[in-house]
Each structure stands twice: as C-alpha cells, then as structure tokens.
Amino acid sequence: MKLKKIKAFGFKTFAEPTTLEFGEGITAVVGPNGSGKSNLVDAFRWVLGETSSRSLRSGKLEDVIFAGNEKRKPLGLAEVSVTFDNADRRLPIDFTEVEITRRAYRAGESEYFINRSQVRLRDIIELLMGTGLGPGSYSIVSQGQIDAFLTSKPTERRSLFEETS
Amino acid sequence: MKLKKIKAFGFKTFAEPTTLEFGEGITAVVGPNGSGKSNLVDAFRWVLGETSSRSLRSGKLEDVIFAGNEKRKPLGLAEVSVTFDNADRRLPIDFTEVEITRRAYRAGESEYFINRSQVRLRDIIELLMGTGLGPGSYSIVSQGQIDAFLTSKPTERRSLFEETS
Amino acid sequence: TQAQFNETFERVAAEFAKSYAQLFPGGVAEMWQTNPENLAETGIEIAVQPPGKKRMPPMTLSGGERAMACASLIFALVRTKPSPFYLLDEIDAALDDSNVEILSNTLRELSTQSQMLVVTHNKKTMELAERMYGVTMAEPGVSSVISAELTKADEQRELSFV
Amino acid sequence: TQAQFNETFERVAAEFAKSYAQLFPGGVAEMWQTNPENLAETGIEIAVQPPGKKRMPPMTLSGGERAMACASLIFALVRTKPSPFYLLDEIDAALDDSNVEILSNTLRELSTQSQMLVVTHNKKTMELAERMYGVTMAEPGVSSVISAELTKADEQRELSFV
Ligand SMILES: Nc1ncnc2c1ncn2[C@@H]1O[C@H](COP(=O)(O)OP(=O)(O)OP(=O)(O)O)[C@@H](O)[C@H]1O
Ligand SMILES: Nc1ncnc2c1ncn2[C@@H]1O[C@H](COP(=O)(O)OP(=O)(O)OP(=O)(O)O)[C@@H](O)[C@H]1O
Ligand SMILES: [Mg+2]
Ligand SMILES: [Mg+2]
Numbered sequence: 001m002k003l004k005k006i007k008a009f010g011f012k013t014f015a016e017p018t019t020l021e022f023g024e025g026i027t028a029v030v031g032p033n034g035s036g037k038s039n040l041v042d043a044f045r046w047v048l049g050e051t052s053s054r055s056l057r058s059g060k061l062e063d064v065i066f067a068g069n070e071k072r073k074p075l076g077l078a079e080v081s082v083t084f085d086n087a088d089r090r091l092p093i094d095f096t097e098v099e100i101t102r103r104a105y106r107a108g109e110s111e112y113f114i115n116r117s118q119v120r121l122r123d124i125i126e127l128l129m130g131t132g133l134g135p136g137s138y139s140i141v142s143q144g145q146i147d148a149f150l151t152s153k154p155t156e157r158r159s160l161f162e163e164t165s
Numbered sequence: 166m167k168l169k170k171i172k173a174f175g176f177k178t179f180a181e182p183t184t185l186e187f188g189e190g191i192t193a194v195v196g197p198n199g200s201g202k203s204n205l206v207d208a209f210r211w212v213l214g215e216t217s218s219r220s221l222r223s224g225k226l227e228d229v230i231f232a233g234n235e236k237r238k239p240l241g242l243a244e245v246s247v248t249f250d251n252a253d254r255r256l257p258i259d260f261t262e263v264e265i266t267r268r269a270y271r272a273g274e275s276e277y278f279i280n281r282s283q284v285r286l287r288d289i290i291e292l293l294m295g296t297g298l299g300p301g302s303y304s305i306v307s308q309g310q311i312d313a314f315l316t317s318k319p320t321e322r323r324s325l326f327e328e329t330s
Numbered sequence: 331t332q333a334q335f336n337e338t339f340e341r342v343a344a345e346f347a348k349s350y351a352q353l354f355p356g357g358v359a360e361m362w363q364t365n366p367e368n369l370a371e372t373g374i375e376i377a378v379q380p381p382g383k384k385r386m387p388p389m390t391l392s393g394g395e396r397a398m399a400c401a402s403l404i405f406a407l408v409r410t411k412p413s414p415f416y417l418l419d420e421i422d423a424a425l426d427d428s429n430v431e432i433l434s435n436t437l438r439e440l441s442t443q444s445q446m447l448v449v450t451h452n453k454k455t456m457e458l459a460e461r462m463y464g465v466t467m468a469e470p471g472v473s474s475v476i477s478a479e480l481t482k483a484d485e486q487r488e489l490s491f492v
Numbered sequence: 493t494q495a496q497f498n499e500t501f502e503r504v505a506a507e508f509a510k511s512y513a514q515l516f517p518g519g520v521a522e523m524w525q526t527n528p529e530n531l532a533e534t535g536i537e538i539a540v541q542p543p544g545k546k547r548m549p550p551m552t553l554s555g556g557e558r559a560m561a562c563a564s565l566i567f568a569l570v571r572t573k574p575s576p577f578y579l580l581d582e583i584d585a586a587l588d589d590s591n592v593e594i595l596s597n598t599l600r601e602l603s604t605q606s607q608m609l610v611v612t613h614n615k616k617t618m619e620l621a622e623r624m625y626g627v628t629m630a631e632p633g634v635s636s637v638i639s640a641e642l643t644k645a646d647e648q649r650e651l652s653f654v
Contacts, residue, residue, distance in 0.1 A: 002577075016636065026599060028618050028624040033426045041609075041611065058390060070384075070632065147562045158525075168415045180472045190459075192445070192447050194448070197590060198556025198590075202419070228548070235545075298414070304417065306417065309423075312424075315400055319375055323374050423585050
C-alpha cells in the first residue's frame with residue numbers, strides 16, 4: 001500500500017484546491033510559521049477518520065472549514081481526499097487504487113466516501129484497521145508530541161500503545 | 166538589583182563546583198542535548214525557593230543531588246548559591262551584596278542561608294516578594310513552557326497571572 | 331486584593347495588545363477576564379489574530395504563532411512589572427528565521443534594562459549575546475562550563491562546539 | 493486479547509532496547525508492563541539511561557534526550573509493526589546538530605521501506621528529502637504550496653524562501 005497523493009479544498013487554510021503528490025522515500029514540508037504545514041498533517045488525520053477536536057486542534061467540527069480572511073469570505077464546505085496505490089491489496093478492498101474522501105458542510109455532519117461511493121465512518125475505520133493508520137495511529141506524530149510517550153503516566157502510555165497494536 | 170553570579174556544586178549534573186558570572190545584557194547558554202543547560206535553570210529555581218517537583222523536573226527532593234555516573238559515586242550534598250548586587254536596596258535587607266544559599270543533604274530537608282546566616286524558606290520567599298522572583302515567577306520560562314499561557318484553561322491562566330502580580 | 335489585581339491586569343492587557351501589534355503590524359491580540367467582579371472565579375481569555383487572518387480560537391494557532399504571542403505577553407510584563415533578570419530556556423525552538431529575528435530585536439531592546447539568560451541551540455539568537463557559556467559533558471553525566479566572550483573573531487570557533 | 497497485546501509488547505520492547513543501544517552505544521533503554529497479567533490495569537514503565545550516565549526517572553531527561561528516546565521507540569514500531577507511511581511534524585525541534593544527524597541517518601534507512609512526510613525548519617533534515625514542498629502564505633490566511641525537486645543546484649534557492 002503506497003500513499004499517492006492528497007487533495008485539500010476548504011480545509012483550514014487550504015482555501016484553494018491544493019494537491020500534493022508523493023513518491024518513494026522522504027518528502028519534506030517546509031515554510032514559515034503559521035503557513036499551513038501542521039494544517040496539512042491535520043488534513044491527513046481528518047480524512048482518515050479522526051474525530052478528536054484536540055488531535056485536530058479544532059474546537060468544533062466546523063472549525064476545520066476555511067473561516068475566511070480579510071479579503072475572502074468563509075467557505076461552506078471542506079473536503080479532503082487521499083489516494084492510495086493498493087496493488088498489494090493491503091487494504092481489504094478489491095481496488096488497485098483507493099481514494100478516501102471526507103467532506104463537511106457548516107451545518108451538517110461529515111460525509112465519507114471510498115472511491116466516490118458514500119460509506120459510513122465505521123467503514124473507513126474498518127478498512128484502515130491493520131494498516132496502522134486511522135485515529136490514534138502512532139504513524140502520525142503531531143507537533144510537540146514527539147515525547148508524549150515519555151512524559152505520560154504509565155496508564156496513559158498503555159492506551160497510546162494499544163491504539164498501535 | 167542585579168544578578169552577579171551563581172555557584173552550583175552537587176546539584177544535578179554539577180558534580181564539580183561550577184560558577185557562572187553575569188553582567189549587563191544578554192548571556193547565552195549553549196551546548197549539546199543533555200549537557201546541563203536546563204539543569205542550570207533548575208538550579209536558579211531551586212535556590213530561589215522552588216519546591217514543586219514538576220518545576221524542578223525531579224521526583225523527590227534528593228533527586229536534585231548528583232546521582233553519580235559510571236565512574237563517580239553519588240554525592241551526599243547539593244548546594245547552590247546565587248549572589249545579587251543590592252546597591253539599590255530593591256531587596257528589603259540592609260546589605261549591598263546579598264547571597265542566597267540552599268543546601269540539601271540526602272537524608273534531610275533543605276537548609277537556607279542569606280549571607281551565610283541560616284534562615285527559613287519563608288524568609289527567602291518574603292525577601293523575594295515584590296522583585297518578581299521566587300516560585301512561580303514568570304521571569305523564568307522553562308523549556309517547552311513558552312506557550313503554556315496560551316494552551317492552558319482560562320482558570321489556569323488566572324493562577325499563572327496571579328503569581329506574577 | 332481584587333482592585334489591585336484588576337488594575338495590574340488592565341495595564342498588562344493594554345501593553346500586551348500594544349506589544350503584539352508592534353511586532354506584527356496589522357495583527358491584534360487581546361486578553362480579558364471572564365469574571366472581573368469575582369476574583370475567585372474569574373478566568374483569563376485570550377484571542378490572537380495574526381495580520382490578515384481571521385480571529386480563531388487560540389488552539390488553532392501554529393507552534394510559532396503561539397510562541398510569539400506568549401513572547402509578546404512576556405514583553406508586556408517586562409514593561410509593566412519588570413523583574414531584575416529573566417531566564418529563557420529555548421523559547422525560540424518553534425520559530426522560523428523571520429520570527430527569530432523579531433524576537434531577537436525585542437530581547438536586545440529589553441536587555442538594556444533587564445539582565446537575560448537565554449538557553450538556545452539557535453545561531454542567530456547566540457549572536458545577540460554579550461557573553462556566552464558553553465555547557466558540555468566531556469565526562470558523561472558531569473556538566474562542565476566554559477565561558478566565552480563572544481568576539482567576532484571567536485564566533486566561528488564558539489559555534490563549532492555546539 | 494491479552495496474549496496478543498503481551499506478545500506484541502515484548503517484541504516492540506526488545507526492538508526498542510536494541511534501537512536505542514544502536515543509536516547511543518553504551519546507552520540502555522527499557523520498557524516493561526507494570527501488571528502484565530491484567531490488561532485492564534497494566535501501565536507501561538520506561539527507563540532510559542544515556543551512555544555513561546546514571547539511570548534516572550524519565551522526567552529528569554533533557555528535551556533532546558526525550559525526543560531521541562521516543563524516536564527510538566518509533567523506529568522500533570516501524571521495524572515490528574510497519575505502517576505504509578509516517579507523518580512526522582517537527583520531531584527535530586529540540587535536537588542539537590549531532591542528534592539531528594543521528595535521526596536523519598535512521599530516517600533515511602527506514603524510508604527505503606516506508607514513505608515519510610517530514611515537516612521541519614531544520615536545514616539538515618531538509619537535505620534528506622527526495623522531494624520538498626514549500627508551504628507559504630503569499631495571501632495572509634491562505635496556504636499555497638509549491639513543489640520543489642531537491643537538486644544540488646536548487647538547494648540554495650529552495651532554502652532561501654523558508
Ligand atoms: N478553519 C480555518 N480557517 C482559517 N484559518 C485557519 C483555520 N484553522 C486554522 N487556521 C489557521 O492556520 C494557522 C496555523 O497553521 P499551521 O498550524 O499549519 O502552521 P504551521 O505551518 O504548522 O506553522 P509552525 O511552523 O509555526 O508550526 C493559524 O494561523 C490558524 O488560525
Ligand atoms: N541528580 C542528578 N544526578 C545526575 N544526573 C542528573 C540528575 N538530575 C538530572 N540529571 C541528568 O541531567 C540530564 C539533563 O540535563 P539538562 O536537562 O540540563 O539538559 P540540556 O542541556 O537542557 O539539554 P537539551 O538541549 O536537550 O534541553 C539528564 O541526562 C539527567 O538524567
Ligand atoms: Mg506547525
Ligand atoms: Mg534543556
């Protein structure tokens with residue numbers, strides 16, 4: 001299973017449709033303070049089913065939708081799509097390419113799609129189970145969280161570890 | 166009131182008597198990870214009457230005493246002295262130079278001295294009151310704590326602020 | 331006392347707003363009490379709006395934005411309730427080069443009235459200093475401190491041991 | 493299930509000890525369960541002893557020492573329960589140059605089997621990357637992303653916009 005690309009539009013500071021493509025090895029993301037690098041990491045968490053407002057650095061659901069700036073009005077919709085190469089069928093679904101999409105409107109709940117067919121959140125979670133991805137995954141380390149395991153209490157470490165295995 | 170120097174011996178990684186002198190303006194402290202820079206900041210907190218084990222990054226009182234390394238045995242005593250120029254009498258005590266000393270033995274409690282006369286902890290706290298120094302002072306910002314005010318809850322911020330004013 | 335706390339608070343809040351706007355022209359920072367009549371129950375709310383951006387809850391701010399907002403608050407406290415010295419342990423860790431510059435300039439200005447001890451790994455922050463102490467562990471587990479008057483000639487050599 | 497958790501735990505703990513000792517020859521890191529018979533009540537204890545130092549409670553470790561210990565744990569998880577990709581947001585923020593080097597070398601090695609997205613302000617970490625995306629805000633409040641294939645000729649120019 002390989003990450004191919006992510007597209008974000010209306011999510012936090014991604015007021016314009018933004019696509020990043022990935023290949024083998026290491027991709028660096030750089031830029032000034034406040035420019036949107038951690039927002040990109042949040043976009044990954046969000047599209048992979050994260051609901052914790054603390055992990056998303058966002059008070060309520062609609063806080064992930066672009067709130068506008070001095071020149072632009074707020075948007076009404078946030079959408080993130082992440083595309084995987086699934087040739088090895090590590091995702092238990094019979095598609096060579098798998099696109100997971102999450103959409104949120106201001107007044108409503110989130111909507112989820114796998115290859116453009118609408119599904120429920122639990123279908124996403126189930127799909128990702130066993131890949132080490134999804135909410136609480138240790139494979140996403142948020143800013144300031146690198147030493148969380150060490151600074152937590154022993155029982156908190158256990159729950160961190162459980163989400164991993 | 167001006168900071169003149171600090172001397173640490175037996176405190177955390179200061180296994181040898183170590184003196185740093187200060188002058189006007191900015192003094193930088195640099196060095197590799199784990200070398201003792203934050204331990205120096207802890208020494209300041211400790212000699213100025215800090216008792217919170219969280220602020221001192223130390224489980225119990227005797228954890229601030231040098232615990233030894235592969236070659237050296239643990240020491241039995243930690244002592245830190247900080248010296249101020251008090252020509253302006255900002256410290257309410259009739260001395261032009263004021264040295265505050267704190268000492269801790271493994272089996273015992275801390276001992277406090279002002280210009281080599283033994284006093285109680287509350288005398289130190291009282292001496293420092295109004296100078297903006299002492300436990301909880303905003304003038305010491307620990308590693309990782311620069312954004313503590315912003316990430317705390319509103320009531321926590323209030324207690325942080327109270328210790329300041 | 332309640333009145334004293336409120337009066338100090340108002341002065342610091344005013345200076346905080348001024349500090350932030352000076353460092354980030356067009357930006358707005360505010361601090362207020364949730365319950366000024368009741369000292370026992372009041373909390374402190376804070377809102378920061380970087381230049382050109384929408385005002386958002388503080389939790390959405392980036393690491394660098396939070397550090398600079400809190401630095402502005404420290405600057406406000408220095409200007410309203412000065413302390414004889416400040417110990418700042420790696421407050422520049424989250425900052426990009428532009429914010430390190432902004433922070434440095436303010437530290438330099440405030441250091442004319444207060445002494446500052448700054449722990450840092452950042453070369454630009456080091457350049458501010460009148461004097462520098464290098465803390466090393468030639469023997470594992472034992473700190474040893476070397477002092478260095480930071481002269482232009484020395485600068486390269488001083489920075490090489492970090 | 494309890495048995496499964498314990499078995500995974502033991503494998504990761506063994507790899508963690510091995511990882512840390514490889515990165516820091518002479519150093520020791522250990523992880524154990526406080527109550528392995530009782531999954532509902534067990535906690536995880538951890539002890540890290542940098543080379544030549546005495547074993548101390550984790551809270552006494554420095555910022556950089558904690559980050560490297562936790563990085564070793566991530567490396568152990570990568571080797572025992574690999575994930576297809578990793579997103580690492582500024583995990584190098586507290587590291588000195590020597591530890592950035594150690595981290596970089598391990599990331600490079602692991603990136604041959606897993607994809608990694610690394611957010612960083614550190615020039616040395618950037619040098620690791622096969623490709624780089626620059627996130628900027630030409631218009632305040634709106635992210636705009638430029639891609640950059642990191643070639644030797646480009647390196648200076650790429651690093652100038654950060
Ligand atoms: N829904 C939203 N609408 C508009 N702006 C938002 C929204 N959510 C967050 N932001 C803004 O995004 C910015 C933070 O971006 P982010 O955390 O990605 O920065 P960063 O590039 O990681 O910076 P740093 O290097 O400081 O960590 C903040 O200014 C915040 O107010
Ligand atoms: N009582 C003690 N005896 C011996 N060593 C101690 C004692 N207390 C703390 N230490 C050691 O001091 C080290 C941490 O030092 P410190 O936090 O000052 O590092 P630092 O220079 O600030 O590093 P960084 O740049 O990573 O923040 C740890 O290795 C810790 O185990
Ligand atoms: Mg960030
Ligand atoms: Mg430190």
